[in-house]
Amino acid sequence: MRLRVDRDRCIGSSNCVVVMPDVFDQDEAEGLVQLLDDSGAGHDEDALHDVAYACPAQAIEVVEGG
């Protein structure tokens, strides 16, 4: 399982950064999402799904098996 982000969809809501600052960040220039750790290590699967569905722009996806 791994995380994937779509910067074209990202609107920089920063919700993911607040919830999981060790996994998500915003770049300096545009403030759009950057993955610090695409494995989401240290977080259970439910929490990763919750943060993905909380994204108001559908910019975060949990990819099974990847």
Place this chain on the structure above:
Amino acid sequence: MADFRELGEVVIVGAGVAGLTAAGALRRRGYVGGLTVVGAERHAPYDRPPLSKQVLAAGWGEDRIRLRVPPELETAGATWALGEVATRLDVERRELCTDRGRTLPWDGLVIATGVRPRTLPGRAYSNVLTLRTVDDAMALRDALPGARSVVVVGAGVLGCEVAASARGLGLPVTLVDGLVTPMLRQLGPALGAHLGARHEAHGVRLRLGVGVEALEGGVRAEAVRLADGSAVEGDLFVVAIGAEPDLGWLEGSGLPLGDGVLCDDRLRVAPGVVAAGDLASWPHPLFGRRMRVEHRFNASEQATAAATNLLGGDVVHDAVPYFWSEQLGVRVQVFGDPSRAERAELVAGDLASDRFAAVLRDADDAVTACVSWNLPKAGPDLRLRVLEACAARGAVAATP
């Protein structure tokens, strides 16, 4: 406390983002019983924020706005009743009636039917449109290119975005509202005026500060009549004057209704009944008062909490309200409750650079909301400022 093992059948009424998120959260949290999602629209669940932005202005089709269906839902399954309208709810017998003459029994119910657009009094005209559904958006997108001029009634988030999108197509656009600036209740007076200047710079004609009375016309609408007796003429009219909770099917149910479905702070309405999304009114623990929030982020957060609590969980819904808007090259994001903002104070950047962040203060000089303007990176700090202000007001401690 309810135990999800006792639930044999859950019905979710509403197939928007709140309904879909609730369905996914139920499965993710281990619910294995029957699950039916009833949606009034015939479309598979889709996302509404792009309707007034990319769908109108960038040609996005339905494929690009579809909401992702959680994998848990695909594996454990749900029955979709799309294009079917809930007509009546019997809480005592735990039954939902629909316009297809069906009676659906339930042990657990999620109410997420959202809101419907307000309209102006008077008759309906073919050249007066509202925007709530993807069908509405397609109708508006089809009507825009042939319009000689567009009058947008209502300068809230939706009206401003529609005006910006129509202006981007090169059409003459007038934005009309009884309030003195665009997005006054979302940005406060100073930043509202700043946004108004932006619209004018892009050629949007503003007609603000005079109340809207009615539409006038013959076969077609020809003008909007204002409270001072003047009129704003146009060829195509878009009415974006807010929305009302869709509660008709709940009348007579005995559920507590007011400005929406009245929930407790855990989104419970009655035993076995929760609500989420635009129509859910709940006492927000951070602000110490009842709120109803019509924004995308609230819908999904609320749905996750509501689903968790339907299964016997104990989650208070205390997310900091958040919404964003995109118009005329500006991405503005608002955290907190800006409805009572009176004063704005810059905390990062500057107006000249077109990238800044500001806190909004109410009449008591307390911070009630924060705004970032083309500065998404400020988000975490702004959220924190709202939380700190709420804590300082003591609302957190005062709310049970």
